[in-house]
Amino acid sequence: xxxxxxxxxxxxxxxxxxxxxxxxxxxxxxxxxxxxxxxxxxxxxxxxxxxxxxxxxxxxxxxxxxxxxxxxxxxxxxxxxxxxxxxxxxxxxxxxxxxxxxxxxxxxxxxxxxxxxxxxxxxxxxxxxxxxxxxxxxxxxxxxxxxxxxxxxxxxxxxxxxxxxxxxxxxxxxxxxxxxxxxxxxxxxxxxxxxxxxxxxxxxxxxxxxxxxxxxxxxxxxxxxxxxxxxxxxxxxxxxxxxxxxxxxxxxxxxxxxxxxxxxxxxxxxxxx
Amino acid sequence: xxxxxxxxxxxxxxxxxxxxxxxxxxxxxxxxxxxxxxxxxxxxxxxxxxxxxxxxxxxxxxxxxxxxxxxxxxxxxxxxxxxxxxxxxxxxxxxxxxxxxxxxxxxxxxxxxxxxxxxxxxxxxxxxxxxxxxxxxxxxxxxxxxxxxxxxxxxxxxxxxxxxxxxxxxxxxxxxxxxxxxxxxxxxxxxxxxxxxxxxxxxxxxxxxxxxxxxxxxxxxxxxxxxxxxxxxxxxxxxxxxxxxxxxxxxxxxxxxxxxxxxxxxxxxxxxxxxxxxxxxxxxxxxxxxxxxxxxxxxxxxxxxxxxxxxxxxxxxxxxxxxxxx
Numbered sequence: 001x002x003x004x005x006x007x008x009x010x011x012x013x014x015x016x017x018x019x020x021x022x023x024x025x026x027x028x029x030x031x032x033x034x035x036x037x038x039x040x041x042x043x044x045x046x047x048x049x050x051x052x053x054x055x056x057x058x059x060x061x062x063x064x065x066x067x068x069x070x071x072x073x074x075x076x077x078x079x080x081x082x083x084x085x086x087x088x089x090x091x092x093x094x095x096x097x098x099x100x101x102x103x104x105x106x107x108x109x110x111x112x113x114x115x116x117x118x119x120x121x122x123x124x125x126x127x128x129x130x131x132x133x134x135x136x137x138x139x140x141x142x143x144x145x146x147x148x149x150x151x152x153x154x155x156x157x158x159x160x161x162x163x164x165x166x167x168x169x170x171x172x173x174x175x176x177x178x179x180x181x182x183x184x185x186x187x188x189x190x191x192x193x194x195x196x197x198x199x200x201x202x203x204x205x206x207x208x209x210x211x212x213x214x215x216x217x218x219x220x221x222x223x224x225x226x227x228x229x230x231x232x233x234x235x236x237x238x239x240x241x242x243x244x245x246x247x248x249x250x251x252x253x254x255x256x257x258x259x260x261x262x263x264x265x266x267x268x269x270x271x272x273x
Numbered sequence: 274x275x276x277x278x279x280x281x282x283x284x285x286x287x288x289x290x291x292x293x294x295x296x297x298x299x300x301x302x303x304x305x306x307x308x309x310x311x312x313x314x315x316x317x318x319x320x321x322x323x324x325x326x327x328x329x330x331x332x333x334x335x336x337x338x339x340x341x342x343x344x345x346x347x348x349x350x351x352x353x354x355x356x357x358x359x360x361x362x363x364x365x366x367x368x369x370x371x372x373x374x375x376x377x378x379x380x381x382x383x384x385x386x387x388x389x390x391x392x393x394x395x396x397x398x399x400x401x402x403x404x405x406x407x408x409x410x411x412x413x414x415x416x417x418x419x420x421x422x423x424x425x426x427x428x429x430x431x432x433x434x435x436x437x438x439x440x441x442x443x444x445x446x447x448x449x450x451x452x453x454x455x456x457x458x459x460x461x462x463x464x465x466x467x468x469x470x471x472x473x474x475x476x477x478x479x480x481x482x483x484x485x486x487x488x489x490x491x492x493x494x495x496x497x498x499x500x501x502x503x504x505x506x507x508x509x510x511x512x513x514x515x516x517x518x519x520x521x522x523x524x525x526x527x528x529x530x531x532x533x534x535x536x537x538x539x540x541x542x543x544x545x546x547x548x549x550x551x552x553x554x555x556x557x558x559x560x561x562x563x564x565x566x567x568x569x570x571x572x573x574x575x576x577x578x579x580x581x582x583x584x585x586x587x588x589x590x591x592x593x594x595x596x597x598x599x
Contacts, residue, residue, distance in 0.1 A: 008401045015398035019384065019391050026386040099347050100382045103375050105367035106399050269287060270347045 013110050017118040020085065024122050031122070038123075039130050042075045045200045046138045060205035068140035070202050074227040076124075076131065078199045081161045081222055083123040085115040089173025090182035093264070096271040109170065109257070116166055143231050150232055153239065157226040160246040165222055167253035174257065177264030198224025215241075218249040276356075277451060277483050278321040278344065283353035285314040285339050285507075313339040314350075315507035321485065323450075326477045328498030328515070329487045332595050336507040337487040341453045344485070345375045358451060371400055374449035378456035381436065382443055383428045389439035390424045393446060400447035407446065414442045417472055434465035441469075445476065452476070454486040458493055470496050491588045505595055515587065522590050526564040527583040528557045534576040544571055553578065558585075 024031060046068065053064035062070070089112060092098055101108050135142075145151060172186045196203065196219035203224045204211055214220050225242040228234045234242070291307045292298050314336040321327055331337050342348045343355060346362035346369070355362060360369035383392045397407045415421050418438040423431055431439065437457070445452070454473065458466040474497055477484050488494055494501055495515065503511040503518070511518060528545065532553045541547050544567050545559035559567045564582055572580065 012398045012401070015395055019387065019395050022391065023384055023387055097380065099342070099345075099375075099377070100380060102347050102365065103345050103370060103373075104396075104399050105370040105401075266349055268347070270342050 012106070013114040016111055016114040017121075020115040020118040021122060024119065031126075035123075035126055035130065038075075038079065038127065039134070041199070042071065042130075042134055045071050045075075046134065049201075050138070060202075062202065062205070065141045067202075068138055069143050070227060070231065071200070072131070072135070072138075072140040073143065073230050074199050074202075074223050075134075076127070077158060077161075077226050077230070078197075078223045079123050079127045080120050080158055081165050081226070082197075082199075083116075083120045084166065084169050085119050086112055086166060086169035086173050087186075089170060090176030090180075093173065093176035093268070094180050094182075094271075096269075098268065099270045102265075108261075112170065112173075113166055116162075120162070145230065145232055147232070150230065154226060154230040157221075157229050157243065157246065160243065160250060161222050161226050164218055164246060164250045164253060167250065167257050168218065171253060171256050171260060174260040174264055177260070177267060193219055193222065196220065197222040198227065202228070215245065218253070221246040221249060275322075276320040277323045277358060278319075278485070279354070279356045280320070280340070280344070281318050281354040283314055283317045283340065283343060283355060284312070284351045285336070285343060285348060286351045287311045287313055312507045314343070314504075316353075317504060317507070317509045319502055319509065319512055321483060323483055324477070324481050325500060326473075326484045326486065326498050328494035328501040329485055329504070330491075330494055330501055330591065331487075331504040335505045337504060338455055340504070341375065341455050341485065341487065345373070345453055346370075347375075371447055372449055373451040373453065374444040374447070375453045376441060376444045376455065376457055378437070378459035381428075381440060383436065383439055385429050386427060388425045389420075389428055389431075389443065392428075392439075392443050393424070396443055396446050402447050406448070410446055410448055411442070414445055417475060418442065418468075434461055434468075437461060437465070437469065438472075441472065448480060450482060452482050452484045454484060454488075456488055457486070458488060458490055466490065466492065473497055491591070495587060503591065503594065510594060518587060518590055518594075519584050522594050523585055524561055525558045525585060526561050527585055528559055528564070528568055528571060529579075529581040529583055530555045530557065530571065530575075530577060531579040532576060533578040536575055540574075544574075 049059075049064065049067050049071065052059050053067070057063065059067070092101070098108075101111065145154070168189070169186075172182055172189065175182045175185065194200075196214055196217065198220060203214060203220055206214070221242060225234075225246065229239060229242070287310070288308050289311050291309055293301060313334075317336070317340065329337050329340070339348065343350050344357055344362055346365045349363050358369060358372050360366055362369065383389050384395075393411060396402075402410075415424065418441065420435060420438050420442070423435050424439065424442075428436060428439065441457070457473070458469050461469065470493055473484065473486070476482060477497075486493065486497065499514060501511070501513070501515050501518070502509060511521065513521075525545075527548070532555070535552060538547060538550050541550065541555060541557065545557040548556045548558055557571075568580060568582055571577065
């Protein structure tokens, strides 16, 4: 009986992801432009580091091969973690369309997480072609993890990063209960993340004090930490510490989402009829 | 019979913030906001029995939609006891949500860029509708609403009427026992309004569903609902048979007269209030209780070819009720 309930529930969100996936293809221009933006970002990062390594063999403790490998791996992980549909949540709430979700036997968060997963899958599949092209242009060394456990650890840390990033974005979305001005704080968050998540360079090129300070924020656990796990460049202690911090941020953000939702739904007025 | 919807002393107050117009008003509002409490619904009670089709009418801002939103679990009431299908709506339990549906004429659940069929399949999964029930209900609804040819076309390419039909199908696939219809015919042309009305009536009788309908179109209410609840300024003004509104609120009757000889309008005004006069026809409003006596006087004093004593149109009575704020 319980298995059937779980199966029905899984099926429900599988269909949500499927419909979201199909819907994604109707906005082809947006999708293509988003991909172009991602390619440009990676090309800029590669070109920048290529220019730096033209006059030196190592920089910030990295060889050019290590750096390119890092950026290549960070790009893949970044594609998985940071593609999201939750950007629409604030609008859904503010416009009153939330009513359409609240009257259905549907978990609002699982609905959006399913849409996120569909979006990530779409981006990963299409990014494979781009990454192949970039691979042939910049020749990064493909690092094959030496331990099978690394694969599981990477999947685990990427999963944690996905949930954390989803919850952070959802919190921005839930601001829609109180204000239409969600764009500004989200923009600020993305700007900070742009430099501190580790998508363009490994964060350990910063002075140790900054690295330490950043480690208490959620940013390094979005891209930098899972990438370093994949590249087997962390000690066991660092891996455990990173997992604990990711878990702590998932917990804190989860609590934030829960509290905001509780308060928000109570104050919700279902505007627009 | 036990009520399927029970509303006791429902109150819903909103806090709205008032802003002075212009840039200065916006700047002031950044530092000091003035809030005001609005009583959207103020102590409303009613009971609805299974299978009833009830019209919920009132002018804009009367509290109709707010009441429907509370009954659907979208809003938490300020006070009152509400039960729908034995559930407290705002607990939003899946067992409750699988048994009711809310259709809002101005809110669409269909995915705009996909054919309606995709939303139907999504709702099948969301409401966990078994395959056989889904196929049976879908076929029945598609046939009833005659939309077989449009359910596989992108929603944005459909006309408003076709979209509204598909919205209804999406809302009814799980065979809800209770249906809240909020302005289902808004914006539709007269032909499509009729189609929708026929469908709602058919759905009510075929599925035995309990329906609470709000509409600004009196034709919707007149054709569909035996019982109406009238609210204004958050208060219930009337709850009963549509016909009883006339008995309760109509102060006048209308004498429709066709004269056989020219007559003077001033003389006519001794009978009652002349609403229109264009020889040979006239309509005169007379006090309800004196209608018979004044009709007899009219026959005595004037040369009459034809005379009818009529009830005023229901729209006019309700308009008077709202305008007089009774």
